[in-house]
Amino acid sequence: MPTTKQIKARKVLDNIKPYSPGKPIWELQEELNLDKVIKLASNENPLGPSPKGVEAIAAGLAELNRYPDADTVALKEAIADKKKVSKGQVIVTNGADELITLLSEAFLEEGDEIIVPYPSFSEYDFGADLMGATVVQVPFEEGFQFNVQKMIDAITEQTKLLYICSPNNPTGTYLSKSDFQSLLDAVPERVLVVFDGAYSHYATAEDYTDGIEFVKDGKNVLVLQTFSKVYGLAGLRVGFGIAPEDIIQTILKVKEPFNVNSLAQAAAKAAIKDDEHVNQSKEANTIGAKELYEAFSELGLNYVETMSNFILVQLGPDAERLYNELLAKGVIVRYGKIWGLPEYVRVTIGTKEENEFFIEVLKEVLNK
Numbered sequence: 001m002p003t004t005k006q007i008k009a010r011k012v013l014d015n016i017k018p019y020s021p022g023k024p025i026w027e028l029q030e031e032l033n034l035d036k037v038i039k040l041a042s043n044e045n046p047l048g049p050s051p052k053g054v055e056a057i058a059a060g061l062a063e064l065n066r067y068p069d070a071d072t073v074a075l076k077e078a079i080a081d082k083k084k085v086s087k088g089q090v091i092v093t094n095g096a097d098e099l100i101t102l103l104s105e106a107f108l109e110e111g112d113e114i115i116v117p118y119p120s121f122s123e124y125d126f127g128a129d130l131m132g133a134t135v136v137q138v139p140f141e142e143g144f145q146f147n148v149q150k151m152i153d154a155i156t157e158q159t160k161l162l163y164i165c166s167p168n169n170p171t172g173t174y175l176s177k178s179d180f181q182s183l184l185d186a187v188p189e190r191v192l193v194v195f196d197g198a199y200s201h202y203a204t205a206e207d208y209t210d211g212i213e214f215v216k217d218g219k220n221v222l223v224l225q226t227f228s229k230v231y232g233l234a235g236l237r238v239g240f241g242i243a244p245e246d247i248i249q250t251i252l253k254v255k256e257p258f259n260v261n262s263l264a265q266a267a268a269k270a271a272i273k274d275d276e277h278v279n280q281s282k283e284a285n286t287i288g289a290k291e292l293y294e295a296f297s298e299l300g301l302n303y304v305e306t307m308s309n310f311i312l313v314q315l316g317p318d319a320e321r322l323y324n325e326l327l328a329k330g331v332i333v334r335y336g337k338i339w340g341l342p343e344y345v346r347v348t349i350g351t352k353e354e355n356e357f358f359i360e361v362l363k364e365v366l367n368k
């Protein structure tokens with residue numbers, strides 16, 4: 001019998017644990033034989049996909065025999081137009097996750113360092129681990145606030161990338177424009193600052209920046225956004241980056257030619273112009289956040305005020321048990337242990353019905 005034992009994977013893979021997503025609805029439904037299961041675990045848009053996006057997909061079906069446009073020209077134009085940047089400053093990828101991997105492949109070598117606020121989105125670490133680079137974590141302050149000085153202090157000769165996720169996943173907190181400016185003023189020119197704006201649309205604070213103005217200003221900033229969240233197209237996998245042209249050119253070297261499928265390109269191009277869907281989604285989110293805040297306050301639970309479409313809420317020392325009981329009753333949220341927050345869960349703001357069901361079940365498991 002041949003054996004695979006002698007086939008050695010790259011050493012750096014020893015550090016990599018496969019990503020564990022929230023359970024899909026069907027799996028929980030099958031496992032526990034539940035009538036009703038709601039998933040508030042992946043920050044998806046509860047209102048559904050952009051209707052204009054869906055229409056565009058239908059129109060594209062008959063051309064599926066053709067390869068997609070490798071250069072994603074039409075979508076790039078739509079993004080450039082919307083964000084008031086040049087086409088050469090845009091790269092389109094198979095979800096923003098792919099962009100994080102491509103960035104890592106393009107810029108990181110063994111021994112390099114990336115700086116990430118902690119806790120934040122795990123894909124930054126994945127990219128670094130994949131390349132044998134080191135992750136330098138900078139913990140948040142009280143109330144999960146960014147500490148710009150500590151991020152600056154963490155910079156060394158080896159630093160190549162510095163990540164800012166604002167609003168941050170999983171905390172919902174954000175970095176103010178003036179703090180981002182101070183950070184950029186202090187960062188050496190050999191460091192690329194990656195601004196993850198996956199949730200930018202939801203941020204309502206007056207001193208919020210989505211980072212794009214700094215790219216326009218010629219700073220070493222790459223802004224990453226996605227069609228998976230407010231646009232409701234998570235299943236299609238489209239994201240994009242906006243950065244200085246030479247940064248884009250470097251990343252293009254490691255991109256596969258047909259990374260974004262044709263239906264995804266068509267849908268995203270329509271969705272970015274679907275202001276009605278975006279505005280409805282934002283309004284519903286603001287109302288939902290308020291309803292959940294009120295319920296948490298009534299239940300005596302601490303929560304972190306959010307600039308996003310999810311809320312980090314503190315369930316206390318029994319959080320793991322409560323998380324499992326919620327699951328058993330058909331409510332999927334994310335348990336905070338993966339972020340070193342064992343007393344917390346992160347709940348995505350759902351539809352009115354979903355939020356009500358979540359609160360009802362939460363009251364049950366809390367015996368309130």
Ligand SMILES: *Cc1c(COP(=O)(O)O)cnc(C)c1O
Binds near residue numbers: 239
């Ligand atoms: C969801 C998310 C992304 C990217 O999602 P894709 O579906 O890969 O486009 C990027 N950053 C953060 C912080 C996210 O939460």
